[in-house]
Amino acid sequence: MSNSNLVTRWWPANPTNYTGGREGNKIQGIVVHHAASTSLDSIGAAFARAGRNGSAHYGVGGNQIHQYVDEANTTWHCSNWWGNVRTVGIETTNSTGAPNWDIAPDTFETLVKLVADIAKRNNLGKLWINPKADMPTLSGHKDWYGASTVCPGPSLYPRLQEIADRANAINFPPVVEKPSIVWVDITPFALKAKEKIDILDLDTGADKGDIQVGMVVSNLVQETIVNGQKYYRTLYSKTKGFNNGILAEALEPIDTATSPESIINGEARETDVEIKVSNEDEKRHITEKEVKEEAKKDDGFGDDIAPVPGVKPGMKPEEVQKLIEEQKKNMEKSEEIIDEVNKDMEFSPKTKMIVYLLGDLLIIAGTQAPLVVALVNTTDAVTFGQLLGQLLLSTGTMLLFTFKLLKKKGEQNV
Numbered sequence: 001m002s003n004s005n006l007v008t009r010w011w012p013a014n015p016t017n018y019t020g021g022r023e024g025n026k027i028q029g030i031v032v033h034h035a036a037s038t039s040l041d042s043i044g045a046a047f048a049r050a051g052r053n054g055s056a057h058y059g060v061g062g063n064q065i066h067q068y069v070d071e072a073n074t075t076w077h078c079s080n081w082w083g084n085v086r087t088v089g090i091e092t093t094n095s096t097g098a099p100n101w102d103i104a105p106d107t108f109e110t111l112v113k114l115v116a117d118i119a120k121r122n123n124l125g126k127l128w129i130n131p132k133a134d135m136p137t138l139s140g141h142k143d144w145y146g147a148s149t150v151c152p153g154p155s156l157y158p159r160l161q162e163i164a165d166r167a168n169a170i171n172f173p174p175v176v177e178k179p180s181i182v183w184v185d186i187t188p189f190a191l192k193a194k195e196k197i198d199i200l201d202l203d204t205g206a207d208k209g210d211i212q213v214g215m216v217v218s219n220l221v222q223e224t225i226v227n228g229q230k231y232y233r234t235l236y237s238k239t240k241g242f243n244n245g246i247l248a249e250a251l252e253p254i255d256t257a258t259s260p261e262s263i264i265n266g267e268a269r270e271t272d273v274e275i276k277v278s279n280e281d282e283k284r285h286i287t288e289k290e291v292k293e294e295a296k297k298d299d300g301f302g303d304d305i306a307p308v309p310g311v312k313p314g315m316k317p318e319e320v321q322k323l324i325e326e327q328k329k330n331m332e333k334s335e336e337i338i339d340e341v342n343k344d345m346e347f348s349p350k351t352k353m354i355v356y357l358l359g360d361l362l363i364i365a366g367t368q369a370p371l372v373v374a375l376v377n378t379t380d381a382v383t384f385g386q387l388l389g390q391l392l393l394s395t396g397t398m399l400l401f402t403f404k405l406l407k408k409k410g411e412q413n414v
């Protein structure tokens with residue numbers, strides 16, 4: 001049991017006018033009265049006087065709510081002890097006297113809010129009225145056995161159902177159905193991301209993944225408008241029944257040639273986590289130029305030294321990719337080992353120099369190995385001569401380069 005925090009004035013009733021506690025009963029209902037007075041303050045003043053032999057918990061008038069007795073205590077208000085110990089009593093100030101005992105609109109609004117608040121805090125559920133029931137959750141004074149009164153008067157009494165309905169609407173607001181998203185089929189097409197785009201779950205607003213700038217999204221098959229924004233849906237989302245939308249204004253037409261690596265196949269996936277290469281490109285064999293291009297991109301040595309070990313013209317793109325991945329993994333592993341060693345050991349400048357030299361020589365040996373193998377295997381004198389020339393030339397260049405490095409390192413270490 002608690003009290004309403006809507007109260008604007010605490011005006012304690014005289015203890016001779018109410019009973020402490022509720023004889024162990026819980027609050028099970030609210031009883032509405034009218035004050036038979038146009039002055040809210042007159043109610044508080046009356047209950048504060050000893051010997052009034054009556055009380056209520058609250059009084060409302062205009063936008064004011066006065067409290068006289070704690071809800072935990074029993075007020076003497078409904079002419080029925082069984083009812084008093086189980087209910088909260090509210091006095092409502094009239095705006096006119098007899099015979100109509102009108103209630104001002106703002107007073108009525110305040111009453112509704114207070115009734116809703118009492119019902120909520122005391123878990124009365126949805127309020128209901130029934131003069132014949134033992135314990136309706138909302139009642140008027142005259143509904144109670146033993147009460148010989150017209151309270152709460154001819155204006156307020158017929159509005160009890162309205163009070164219940166209004167309070168219930170406050171405590172149990174109707175569930176607003178979210179407008180369901182209506183997708184409209186369009187001719188499937190592809191667009192390019194102008195910027196990094198979040199794929200949005202249009203039901204929840206959750207970020208379902210990203211499309212990087214420059215990526216082409218294919219198989220856009222539906223569109224919809226949400227909050228004035230146009231979104232496209234991929235075939236993938238449509239098939240899965242996901243309300244995932246890609247903001248239309250973040251996409252643009254594909255005006256330049258797009259490499260297969262930057263296509264997101266909207267039929268299979270819709271983020272760039274997994275890039276789907278179209279079937280045509282899967283079948284196409286990679287050219288020598290592309291091998292070199294790949295090498296330039298990924299091995300970090302440059303076109304004039306070795307490409308990724310093992311990459312040969314005629315390989316499929318995914319085979320090249322696999323080799324690159326392996327190469328990267330090996331390099332990462334060796335970096336880890338180097339880091340591990342460096343953690344615990346201190347090398348002298350000389351030792352470092354030797355290690356660098358050995359490393360450079362190993363690079364030369366490694367990069368030239370395919371050439372040496374080719375040289376050994378050749379049976380044709382002309383080819384042999386050409387390969388030998390090439391080997392000597394590149395090895396010579398390398399050795400020179402190494403000595404230059406060595407010199408530089410020597411200088412640094414002095």
Ligand SMILES: [Zn+2]
Nearest residue numbers: 033034141151
């Ligand atoms: Zn009454």
